[in-house]
């Protein structure tokens with residue numbers, strides 16, 4: 001079929017009615033965006049000669065995606081989260097706020113309200129006996145290298161099976177989730193266990209689409225961070241552990257060169273010793289540079305639905 005109907009008065013009128021252009025109520029921005037979205041979908045149907053069978057399988061796919069709770073998993077897989085970061089980086093550049101530790105995607109697995117402690121925390125509940133013990137440490141500074149005391153370093157990561165507490169109900173409450181405030185020298189440290197990378201559920205909706213694209217749905221081992229302090233731009237980032245098969249092949253496109261961190265085995269870590277942790281341990285060091293800003297809206301994480309977080313959209 002090669003019919004072209006997009007330029008017809010009938011389709012134009014249909015799209016305007018779909019978007020409520022002839023109605024006085026509603027939200028003007030929403031109307032414009034829905035009009036554009038539907039126009040572009042109609043155009044895709046025309047340009048690719050999408051069959052009714054293909055169209056309806058897509059509609060039911062969206063329903064299944066929602067029922068599986070995978071919409072926020074498919075989004076990074078399709079580069080959306082990375083794209084929003086690219087836009088924010090460009091906005092920072094324009095506003096003279098570039099620099100500091102690079103941001104990267106948050107992902108959908110943050111849980112608000114993790115226990116908070118000064119300068120050091122143990123993040124794991126001790127239940128993973130076989131796990132590799134890790135000391136995550138670093139210093140938070142400003143762009144001149146001056147230490148930032150009382151910055152909040154909010155860390156979360158997966159367990160050895162690639163699962164996150166709260167979403168994985170078999171883990172204890174807030175397992176592998178902690179907030180640590182930096183000491184007078186801007187330092188933080190956490191004892192934890194080495195996370196495993198993980199993949200999209202093999203039978204899930206996200207992997208189903210990735211299969212059609214010839215793509216895997218795997219992420220390397222990584223550790224998520226929010227770092228904040230009044231007067232500085234809120235940082236959302238994560239580190240990828242070097243040497244993972246997927247370090248540079250993350251399905252969610254979160255890897256950035258400056259965020260790849262080596263894990264090194266030491267017989268006794270000086271930092272761990274200062275916090276009473278003795279014996280062989282794997283050290284992961286991640287230093288953070290925050291960028292000063294007087295704009296309050298940039299000092300906090302943006303609103304989005306997050307587990308156990310109140311006051312978000």
Ligand SMILES: [Fe+2]
Nearest residue numbers: 107109222224
């Ligand atoms: Fe993650």
